[in-house]
Amino acid sequence: METVIYSAKTVITMNPARPEVSHVAVRDGRILGAGSLRELAIWGDHRVDDRFADKVLMPGFVEGHAHTMEGTLWRNVYCGFFDRTDPAGRTWEGAKSLDAVFARLAEASADLPDDETPLSGWQLDPIYLDNVKVSRGQLDAVSAIRPIGVLHASGHIMNVNTRALELAGLLKPGINHPGIPLGRDGLPTGELRGPEAYMPVGVHVGFDRDVLACDAAGLWDFGKLCVRTGTTTITDLAARLGEDSVPMMLEVTGHKNYPARVVPLRFALGSPPEEVIAHAVSLQKQSTDRLRLGRVKVVADGSIQGFSARLRWPGYFNGAENGLWYIAPEQLRELFDRALAAGVQVHTHTNGDQATELVLDTLDEVLRDRAATDHRFTLQHCQLADTAQFRRMARLGMCVNLFANHHFYWGDEHYRLTVGPERAERMNACATALTHGVPMAIHSDAPVTPLGPLFTAWCAVNRITASGRLQGRHERISVADALWAITLGAAFTLKLDGEIGSIEAGKKADFAVLDEDPRAVEPIDLRHVSVWGTVQGGRVFAAADL
Amino acid sequence: MTATGDHPVTPVTVVGGYLGAGKTTLVNHLLRNAAGLRLAVLVNDFGALPIDADLIESQDGDTIAIAGGCVCCSYGSDMTDALRQVLARDPAPDHIVLEASGVALPGVIAASVDLMPGLSTDGVVILADTENLISAAAHPYMGDTITRQLADADLVILNKIDLADPAPSVALIARSAGRAAVVQAKEAAVPPDLILRRYPDAHRSAARHDTAGYATLSLPMVGAIDPQDLAQRLAKLGLLRAKGFVLDAQGARWEVQATAARATASPVSPGGPLGLVLIGLRETWDPDALSAMLSPSGADARSKDTPDTHRETASPPL
Numbered sequence: 001m002e003t004v005i006y007s008a009k010t011v012i013t014m015n016p017a018r019p020e021v022s023h024v025a026v027r028d029g030r031i032l033g034a035g036s037l038r039e040l041a042i043w044g045d046h047r048v049d050d051r052f053a054d055k056v057l058m059p060g061f062v063e064g065h066a067h068t069m070e071g072t073l074w075r076n077v078y079c080g081f082f083d084r085t086d087p088a089g090r091t092w093e094g095a096k097s098l099d100a101v102f103a104r105l106a107e108a109s110a111d112l113p114d115d116e117t118p119l120s121g122w123q124l125d126p127i128y129l130d131n132v133k134v135s136r137g138q139l140d141a142v143s144a145i146r147p148i149g150v151l152h153a154s155g156h157i158m159n160v161n162t163r164a165l166e167l168a169g170l171l172k173p174g175i176n177h178p179g180i181p182l183g184r185d186g187l188p189t190g191e192l193r194g195p196e197a198y199m200p201v202g203v204h205v206g207f208d209r210d211v212l213a214c215d216a217a218g219l220w221d222f223g224k225l226c227v228r229t230g231t232t233t234i235t236d237l238a239a240r241l242g243e244d245s246v247p248m249m250l251e252v253t254g255h256k257n258y259p260a261r262v263v264p265l266r267f268a269l270g271s272p273p274e275e276v277i278a279h280a281v282s283l284q285k286q287s288t289d290r291l292r293l294g295r296v297k298v299v300a301d302g303s304i305q306g307f308s309a310r311l312r313w314p315g316y317f318n319g320a321e322n323g324l325w326y327i328a329p330e331q332l333r334e335l336f337d338r339a340l341a342a343g344v345q346v347h348t349h350t351n352g353d354q355a356t357e358l359v360l361d362t363l364d365e366v367l368r369d370r371a372a373t374d375h376r377f378t379l380q381h382c383q384l385a386d387t388a389q390f391r392r393m394a395r396l397g398m399c400v401n402l403f404a405n406h407h408f409y410w411g412d413e414h415y416r417l418t419v420g421p422e423r424a425e426r427m428n429a430c431a432t433a434l435t436h437g438v439p440m441a442i443h444s445d446a447p448v449t450p451l452g453p454l455f456t457a458w459c460a461v462n463r464i465t466a467s468g469r470l471q472g473r474h475e476r477i478s479v480a481d482a483l484w485a486i487t488l489g490a491a492f493t494l495k496l497d498g499e500i501g502s503i504e505a506g507k508k509a510d511f512a513v514l515d516e517d518p519r520a521v522e523p524i525d526l527r528h529v530s531v532w533g534t535v536q537g538g539r540v541f542a543a544a545d546l
Numbered sequence: 547m548t549a550t551g552d553h554p555v556t557p558v559t560v561v562g563g564y565l566g567a568g569k570t571t572l573v574n575h576l577l578r579n580a581a582g583l584r585l586a587v588l589v590n591d592f593g594a595l596p597i598d599a600d601l602i603e604s605q606d607g608d609t610i611a612i613a614g615g616c617v618c619c620s621y622g623s624d625m626t627d628a629l630r631q632v633l634a635r636d637p638a639p640d641h642i643v644l645e646a647s648g649v650a651l652p653g654v655i656a657a658s659v660d661l662m663p664g665l666s667t668d669g670v671v672i673l674a675d676t677e678n679l680i681s682a683a684a685h686p687y688m689g690d691t692i693t694r695q696l697a698d699a700d701l702v703i704l705n706k707i708d709l710a711d712p713a714p715s716v717a718l719i720a721r722s723a724g725r726a727a728v729v730q731a732k733e734a735a736v737p738p739d740l741i742l743r744r745y746p747d748a749h750r751s752a753a754r755h756d757t758a759g760y761a762t763l764s765l766p767m768v769g770a771i772d773p774q775d776l777a778q779r780l781a782k783l784g785l786l787r788a789k790g791f792v793l794d795a796q797g798a799r800w801e802v803q804a805t806a807a808r809a810t811a812s813p814v815s816p817g818g819p820l821g822l823v824l825i826g827l828r829e830t831w832d833p834d835a836l837s838a839m840l841s842p843s844g845a846d847a848r849s850k851d852t853p854d855t856h857r858e859t860a861s862p863p864l
């Protein structure tokens with residue numbers, strides 16, 4: 001068994017007892033030790049590898065809330081406003097106007113083999129383009145023959161052309177659906193709001209019916225994005241984990257060159273709690289090192305920008321009606337109770353503060369009847385929680401994974417439209433979470449926002465919105481805290497902090513290989529720290545070689 | 547009315563109501579009294595097995611075959627696919643009964659059903675539990691969901707009237723579900739004809755929260771605006787009615803009212819709500835144009851965004 005001792009410009013260990021070292025020794029995919037060459041050489045026969053001599057090593061980043069569909073979405077034309085790098089390493093320049101979006105679609109259309117093949121785009125975000133509505137006529141100008149559909153960044157709206165409406169049987173007068181606006185001619189304008197409105201058309205423009213589905217190729221592409229962003233462990237936060245997908249995921253992640261540890265959470269929507277927990281328990285037995293099964297994800301409410309999150313008084317700033325529940329309190333209670341009994345960890349999606357309150361009330365109630373130590377039930381997003389709620393999380397033993405990226409992309413919208421200035425400033429309150437001792441991670445929710453833990457850390461440290469405003473000055477956290485959140489913090493929320501998240505003897509040899517020290521750059525430049533690649537389970541992955 | 551090609555349209559009845567209201571009992575009652583009708587019942591899940599054992603002929607995964615040619619399927623998280631599959635059955639069902647989850651808003655489900663080729667909503671039936679309706683409607687988390695479900699109803703079945711005095715529930719239903727028929731029942735024993743009939747307003751499901759044929763738009767007002775000028779402009783928009791409160795450049799609050807015939811703006815006491823509600827004919831409705839016209843000199847981006855307050859529904863966001 002070979003021992004490799006890597007030298008580095010510095011190794012940031014996140015181990016407070018030995019925070020910074022010059023070398024790390026790796027044997028059998030694990031960390032034999034972190035220290036000086038002299039200390040590590042005592043272990044015996046070894047090979048010194050100096051390829052990282054001018055690099056900075058950190059614990060491999062842990063993304064605690066992402067979706068593998070980020071891998072599959074890249075098959076569609078990127079229409080986003082911001083620059084974004086695809087799995088192959090090409091950075092797509094943001095489309096800064098609708099004309100740029102249409103031009104890009106036209107270019108892709110010209111490359112398709114025939115006139116009938118559907119054309120699909122993703123990540124269009126009109127909030128940065130003066131909120132101008134896209135009409136089917138504009139997409140018809142790209143092609144009137146092939147069906148075209150463009151999914152918005154919110155995942156909530158799709159624009160389609162006339163041909164797509166025709167194929168779906170929706171190019172007719174008399175449609176009466178809240179998500180389908182009609183033009184002056186009485187026909188749909190081509191804007192389809194909400195999944196139930198766009199899915200009947202989506203299947204004709206190349207979007208899978210199950211948007212959460214990911215195939216083997218998509219999972220491979222997801223892995224490439226991990227390497228490019230320094231990520232060595234990543235969640236798939238709402239997986240169906242059906243009979244076909246588990247063997248596929250086992251096969252892909254089990255490949256000797258698959259570069260990431262994937263943690264899929266079983267999606268509880270639409271199944272009775274008893275079945276969900278039994279399934280999670282049975283999945284635990286199939287876990288491997290690189291596919292960690294057996295956790296559960298449940299959704300309590302919707303999204304704030306979609307006005308479907310459940311808010312406490314005073315509700316939405318623009319007066320919109322309160323949002324929607326996706327689970328009843330009785331069902332949530334049963335799910336929590338069964339999960340605690342079976343030792344299954346539950347992550348709950350809440351966005352609005354009323355949904356967060358329901359989860360806190362429910363867990364509080366369940367814990368009165370059932371002693372459960374170290375459950376680490378985690379609130380995911382939990383964007384609007386107030387200080388009292390963070391205090392309750394701490395006392396109930398909960399973790400939180402805050403949506404730091406959201407603040408950058410949608411913070412301006414929340415300020416002026418959804419929740420107003422005061423509550424917008426407290427959204428994703430990282431500093432409050434840490435102050436009150438809530439174990440905390442921060443996340444991208446890729447593909448909703450791009451995967452990139454250093455970018456996420458930058459968001460939490462600077463709290464700059466897309467328009468360049470500082471929003472929520474007092475919720476900014478230090479670079480050190482942010483780096484903790486994207487390593488040990490996220491590992492803790494997955495109960496994997498004993499294995500990953502820091503560089504110390506016995507843990508997995510998972511490293512983010514960086515070109516510079518993120519602690520040494522100005523905090524405002526954290527997002528620009530470049531990633532060379534990763535070491536995952538002792539295997540070296542260079543982004544440039546993918 | 548035909549769908550694509552020559553296939554007839556299959557009617558769908560959406561059954562909603564909170565947990566414990568009797569949806570499962572109703573489904574069994576319908577299956578037991580189908581009287582030769584090939585019913586396909588879609589339930590959210592087979593959790594506590596929803597079908598009485600003596601009705602079950604066989605079970606194959608997500609589908610239970612019922613004596614007499616009926617079926618019951620669970621749809622889990624993919625209702626659209628389950629509908630598609632049940633429609634493709636041979637022989638095709640005569641009528642589909644779609645059970646909404648306890649927290650779903652059935653009107654939205656009905657609107658989505660109407661988007662699917664070959665399907666058409668006949669009605670929305672909401673079950674209410676006489677014992678629990680009043681407390682459920684006052685529940686701090688679920689209360690508004692309960693009353694919004696009732697507002698979607700073509701028929702409300704006030705169930706379990708043997709267990710409590712129905713009078714308070716009847717009054718609540720009258721307030722919340724003004725346009726619905728109401729029937730009182732024990733153990734959801736209601737004539738199947740009443741549930742499976744075609745309700746005339748069913749196709750207005752999308753507009754359930756508006757008056758049929760009309761559309762409304764609520765606009766928040768944050769910037770200062772000239773109330774007199776606004777009232778004049780509103781009067782020229784061809785609206786049926788516009789009413790609301792705005793602030794002028796000096797910060798004084800005004801009530802503005804307009805119809806097609808006349809417009810008024812009068813000062814009112816400060817400190818009350820702000821914003822406009824517009825009501826117009828659905829045929830000529832253009833919320834974007836309305837919002838744009840009412841933006842005070844284009845300085846306020848909020849009102850421009852307002853029509854986007856349509857919310858996500860059947861599928862939760864990531």
